[in-house]
Amino acid sequence: METHILLLQIAAILVLARAFSELAARFGAPRVIGELCAGIVLGPSILGLIAPNDLIRLLAEIGIILLLFEVGLHTDLGHLVDAGKRSLVLALGGFMFPFALGYLLSRHVFDLSLIVSLFIAGTLTATSIGVTVRILDDLGRQSSPEGEIVLGAAVVDDLLGVLLLAVLYEFSITNTISIASAGKIMGFMVVFFATAPILAKLLSVAIYRFQVVSNSPGVVPTALVALVLSFAALAHAVGAPELLGGFAAGIALSRRFFLPLGLALRVDPEFHEDISNQMRPIIQLFTPIFFVMVGLSLDLSAVDWSSVFVWAFSLSLAAVAIIGKIAGGLIVPENPYMRIAIGMAMVPRGEVGLIFAEIGRVSGIFDENVFAAVVIVIAYTTLFSPFWIRAYYRHFGDRFAEPQPER
Amino acid sequence: METHILLLQIAAILVLARAFSELAARFGAPRVIGELCAGIVLGPSILGLIAPNDLIRLLAEIGIILLLFEVGLHTDLGHLVDAGKRSLVLALGGFMFPFALGYLLSRHVFDLSLIVSLFIAGTLTATSIGVTVRILDDLGRQSSPEGEIVLGAAVVDDLLGVLLLAVLYEFSITNTISIASAGKIMGFMVVFFATAPILAKLLSVAIYRFQVVSNSPGVVPTALVALVLSFAALAHAVGAPELLGGFAAGIALSRRFFLPLGLALRVDPEFHEDISNQMRPIIQLFTPIFFVMVGLSLDLSAVDWSSVFVWAFSLSLAAVAIIGKIAGGLIVPENPYMRIAIGMAMVPRGEVGLIFAEIGRVSGIFDENVFAAVVIVIAYTTLFSPFWIRAYYRHFGDRFAEPQPER
Numbered sequence: 001m002e003t004h005i006l007l008l009q010i011a012a013i014l015v016l017a018r019a020f021s022e023l024a025a026r027f028g029a030p031r032v033i034g035e036l037c038a039g040i041v042l043g044p045s046i047l048g049l050i051a052p053n054d055l056i057r058l059l060a061e062i063g064i065i066l067l068l069f070e071v072g073l074h075t076d077l078g079h080l081v082d083a084g085k086r087s088l089v090l091a092l093g094g095f096m097f098p099f100a101l102g103y104l105l106s107r108h109v110f111d112l113s114l115i116v117s118l119f120i121a122g123t124l125t126a127t128s129i130g131v132t133v134r135i136l137d138d139l140g141r142q143s144s145p146e147g148e149i150v151l152g153a154a155v156v157d158d159l160l161g162v163l164l165l166a167v168l169y170e171f172s173i174t175n176t177i178s179i180a181s182a183g184k185i186m187g188f189m190v191v192f193f194a195t196a197p198i199l200a201k202l203l204s205v206a207i208y209r210f211q212v213v214s215n216s217p218g219v220v221p222t223a224l225v226a227l228v229l230s231f232a233a234l235a236h237a238v239g240a241p242e243l244l245g246g247f248a249a250g251i252a253l254s255r256r257f258f259l260p261l262g263l264a265l266r267v268d269p270e271f272h273e274d275i276s277n278q279m280r281p282i283i284q285l286f287t288p289i290f291f292v293m294v295g296l297s298l299d300l301s302a303v304d305w306s307s308v309f310v311w312a313f314s315l316s317l318a319a320v321a322i323i324g325k326i327a328g329g330l331i332v333p334e335n336p337y338m339r340i341a342i343g344m345a346m347v348p349r350g351e352v353g354l355i356f357a358e359i360g361r362v363s364g365i366f367d368e369n370v371f372a373a374v375v376i377v378i379a380y381t382t383l384f385s386p387f388w389i390r391a392y393y394r395h396f397g398d399r400f401a402e403p404q405p406e407r
Numbered sequence: 408m409e410t411h412i413l414l415l416q417i418a419a420i421l422v423l424a425r426a427f428s429e430l431a432a433r434f435g436a437p438r439v440i441g442e443l444c445a446g447i448v449l450g451p452s453i454l455g456l457i458a459p460n461d462l463i464r465l466l467a468e469i470g471i472i473l474l475l476f477e478v479g480l481h482t483d484l485g486h487l488v489d490a491g492k493r494s495l496v497l498a499l500g501g502f503m504f505p506f507a508l509g510y511l512l513s514r515h516v517f518d519l520s521l522i523v524s525l526f527i528a529g530t531l532t533a534t535s536i537g538v539t540v541r542i543l544d545d546l547g548r549q550s551s552p553e554g555e556i557v558l559g560a561a562v563v564d565d566l567l568g569v570l571l572l573a574v575l576y577e578f579s580i581t582n583t584i585s586i587a588s589a590g591k592i593m594g595f596m597v598v599f600f601a602t603a604p605i606l607a608k609l610l611s612v613a614i615y616r617f618q619v620v621s622n623s624p625g626v627v628p629t630a631l632v633a634l635v636l637s638f639a640a641l642a643h644a645v646g647a648p649e650l651l652g653g654f655a656a657g658i659a660l661s662r663r664f665f666l667p668l669g670l671a672l673r674v675d676p677e678f679h680e681d682i683s684n685q686m687r688p689i690i691q692l693f694t695p696i697f698f699v700m701v702g703l704s705l706d707l708s709a710v711d712w713s714s715v716f717v718w719a720f721s722l723s724l725a726a727v728a729i730i731g732k733i734a735g736g737l738i739v740p741e742n743p744y745m746r747i748a749i750g751m752a753m754v755p756r757g758e759v760g761l762i763f764a765e766i767g768r769v770s771g772i773f774d775e776n777v778f779a780a781v782v783i784v785i786a787y788t789t790l791f792s793p794f795w796i797r798a799y800y801r802h803f804g805d806r807f808a809e810p811q812p813e814r
Contacts, residue, residue: 003465003649004640007468007469007643007649010636011632011633011636025623216429217691218688218692221689221691222421225421226417226419232411232414233412237411278687280685281688281689282688284624285629
């Protein structure tokens with residue numbers, strides 16, 4: 001495609017994302033909804049002006065990696081560790097309930113085949129970190145206690161989702177489930193997340209010292225973007241989603257990051273400030289492209305809206321997708337109001353769900369109707385949960401501080 | 408190509424550009440040389456790690472567009488208009504002398520065919536705005552009087568070069584030169600450059616007002632990048648190089664931009680400051696990718712270094728390329744020391760030259776040897792002129808202020 005067309009596409013994405021996010025804000029909706037809608041309007045669903053292409057996809061991928069970097073940068077590792085047990089409970093519950101319910105619904109109610117049912121169930125497992133984080137951020141709750149529990153759970157969820165995808169994909173080809181290869185991927189992931197932040201921290205100290213001696217302009221944006229993208233590629237190499245590489249790098253560079261053994265690697269606090277300030281415009285530039293891309297990827301015009309199966313299956317699957325995640329929230333030892341809020345925050349599906357759907361479609365596991373139903377469910381959970389969460393906070397937001405039953 | 412490979416390529420480009428620019432600075436060379444060398448090392452010439460691909464090319468194109476935006480942003484339109492006559496003399500001289508000398512050398516010394524000779528001559532016409540601006544900036548002379556004369560001339564040069572390319576390309580196919588179509592392109596360009604800054608100024612005022620009422624984060628980076636990229640696409644639509652669209656947008660948003668008729672469109676001076684600060688990291692991120700890309704595009708390993716023709720032709724063509732531009736500088740009514748500096752600053756060839764070479768090769772006008780010679784000349788003028796200019800400034804830099812013969 002010619003360069004000037006691509007430049008116009010990028011410009012159109014940025015302008016429409018901004019216009020729609022502004023519109024969403026005027027109507028009291030989270031801004032991210034506006035960006036998703038911009039993608040739906042520009043994409044094959046409505047105007048068909050932009051088909052998702054490799055270039056936009058790359059910019060979108062950089063956008064979500066950088067967003068997760070920023071999330072990591074503002075995460076307090078101490079709080080994340082404190083929330084660890086509850087995050088883990090939430091992640092496991094929010095992974096297993098939708099998986100089990102989705103499987104039962106597909107296999108035993110709609111009578112689909114084993115592998116199709118497993119793939120559909122898999123689609124429901126992983127929360128969209130990007131959408132969830134943006135919703136909480138739009139509500140000003142990202143650094144709240146529930147925000148930290150949800151963030152940790154969404155990270156674990158994404159890892160489990162990708163792991164499940166690898167296992168199911170192998171199963172669909174070889175018809176056997178290999179515990180060994182699943183264990184290997186899991187081992188890689190654990191090693192990555194145990195070492196990546198330390199490596200990133202060491203590199204950031206090197207960048208800091210280099211900047212001090214070099215005195216040349218532009219070290220922070222170039223070196224940090226290179227660092228973040230390298231860690232994304234590294235995450236991919238161990239089988240984890242790329243965006244989690246960005247998150248690991250962000251955690252490492254956060255103000256509150258501590259190394260094991262109390263290793264002293266001090267950098268000037270101004271450097272942290274500098275990183276935040278210089279990375280912000282870059283992150284703000286790339287992030288909307290990701291959310292617009294999610295909208296572009298949902299081709300709602302390809303759905304056969306006259307099919308009874310599509311309606312019945314997608315509606316019941318959406319119910320299961322929502323109930324499953326809220327059930328995951330209910331088992332977290334927290335204030336009951338918070339349990340529900342946490343479960344609701346886990347509802348949006350996105351990146352990993354779309355990857356499941358796409359692999360299902362390309363490999364022939366999903367036929368047109370199943371694919372359509374799955375895409376509708378992803379669109380539904382992503383587009384509608386921001387409204388509920390906002391409404392829920394409006395009505396019950398003041399009851400979160402009430403005494404908690406156990407902790 | 409897979410996403411994680413591309414992410415690694417971008418990271419490698421950013422890191423090597425930084426490392427080599429640092430190395431260049433240590434050796435007293437301009438930083439841009441380091442970035443070009445990083446491209447030569449990463450590219451097919453040496454390591455062959457990165458082949459220029461569409462994605463890197465797009466990021467590079469965005470980089471040069473944003474760089475020209477920044478150049479425009481810091482340009483004083485008043486000074487540019489003041490330098491106008493001298494810029495025009497320099498542009499025309501620096502366009503015609505290399506063209507005439509290149510043609511004579513190719514046609515009458517090396518006995519090449521008419522169309523081949525015309526294309527070779529065309530390759531020598533346009534100064535690389537990007538390289539020239541960076542060299543002057545690295546030397547801290549970008550806002551100097553000679554910097555403004557050179558900038559204006561390089562812009563005119565680029566327009567003339569692209570116009571010539573259109574005419575010659577048509578000639579190579581139809582064997583006729585159409586004054587009408589050349590005039591049409593020229594008319595479009597004139598209309599574009601007369602109206603684009605006004606339009607961009609109006610849009611920037613709209614963005615400013617929107618930002619004031621919207622109070623949402625990230626308006627400046629997204630809206631301004633969209634604005635700059637749109638103007639680049641608009642420039643392309645009228646037949647001008649895309650980077651000049653970025654320049655037009657930058658001029659419009661500069662602090663000193665004035666509208667004809669004294670039209671009052673005041674924005675808060677803080678807004679200008681804000682634009683500068685928020686765009687800087689984005690520009691610093693993308694710009695090195697462009698210069699690395701220029702290095703990647705020069706495949707020095709494809710050159711048949713044992714060919715006598717390649718050596719003889721490329722060396723004499725390089726001499727002609729340098730003499731032609733310096734001759735262009737000598738006819739500018741300025742202090743004699745400055746005339747030479749101005750001519751030297753015009754020597755680097757890049758973007759437009761490479762486009763000429765590429766079109767010549769793809770259309771079969773250039774055979775392998777001619778193409779190699781032309782690429783060597785571009786590499787030579789680009790890689791070596793920064794050293795001379797720096798050396799020249801070191802020896803004669805203090806004589807620029809001496810009384811000028813006429814003005």
